[in-house]
Amino acid sequence: MTHATRDTGSIGAFEFECGESLSDLELAYETYGEFTGDNAVLVCHALTGSAHVASGPRGEGSSPRSGDGSQQGDAAGQARAWWDAIVGPGKAIDTTEYFAVCVNVPGSCYGSTGPASIDPASGEPYGADFPPVTVTDWTRAQRRLLDDLDVSTLHAVVGGSVGGMNVLEWVKRYPERVERAIPVATAARLDPQCVAIDGIARRAITTDPAWNGGDYYDGPRPDNGLALARQLGHVMYLSKDSMEAKFGRRAASRDAARDTFPADPAAGFFPSVASMAKPSVSPSPGTGISPRTRQRPSPTPSGRPRSTSPTT
Secondary structure, eight states, rough: OOOOOEEEEEEEOOOOOTOOEEEEEEEEEEEEEOOOOEEEEEEETTTOOOOOSSSSSGOOOOOOSSTTTSOOOOGGGSSOTTTTOOOOOOOOBBTOOEEEEEEETTTTSSSSSOOOOOOOTTSSGGGGOOOOHHHHHHHHHHHHHHHHHOOOSSSSSEETTTHHHHHHHHHHHOOGGBBBEEEEOSSSSOOHHHHHHHHHHHHHHHHHHHHHGOOOOOOOOHHHHHHHHHHHHHHHOOOOOHHHHHHOOOOOOSSSSSTTTTHHHHHHHHHHHHHTTTTOHHHHHGOOOOOOOOOOSSSSSSSOOOOOOOTO
């Protein structure tokens, strides 16, 4: 593996798009390869991703966790590097040629300042008092960190899903700094059906008895609500064709007992998706779930971070 680093950098005071501010915003990030001045590639992670995009610095210790260090939530909490097949020597983003950077977004539970971080004013986790976060906030924060790393121009910005929305926002907001944009499996905005499914997913979390208005850090977590929301999300992320290819149903044999149902492959898959969601994903602004208990501007009608690309 080429040279890789893992670190957390402070970008100082930061005002979010909603108008609220933090006195100090920290961002966890990882880099791969050597920077030559014109070879930087920014990799934007998806909704529940982290800065741990490729194998490398993982064995050197986990990224500093924002908030109580006894809680597991940094990049090392993920099962594996999430884009290891794409980023690395000889791969699509060849780290012998390019300097790859991945920044964990504000509001995440993987090292950057988020709801689990300690509010210096109270000495307690921000919880429901953490500001709502948008894709615009992500992009502005990433730009500030890249400035600190002396990266002024990006050879490319690449990302999938909501990371792809992050790419589109870079093109809109800082076109002079982006030479190439590679948005993958994304869109400028959610369609009405996705908005509806997101609404149900949020309700699944906020009606979990353990939700506690978003302030659950000293007690049980809303794992059951989050598991159901994750199942709904996975249905939304797959197209009808891919669902058919993975889980297409076949007619039951005439010899099958009339009082039993045929095995359904999809039914057996989604409980495993739910269990994967429980250990490390926090239903916070980093997951697109606004934990507010009082009236505030929400990121979007869907509860997802907003992309302000030209077609929104």
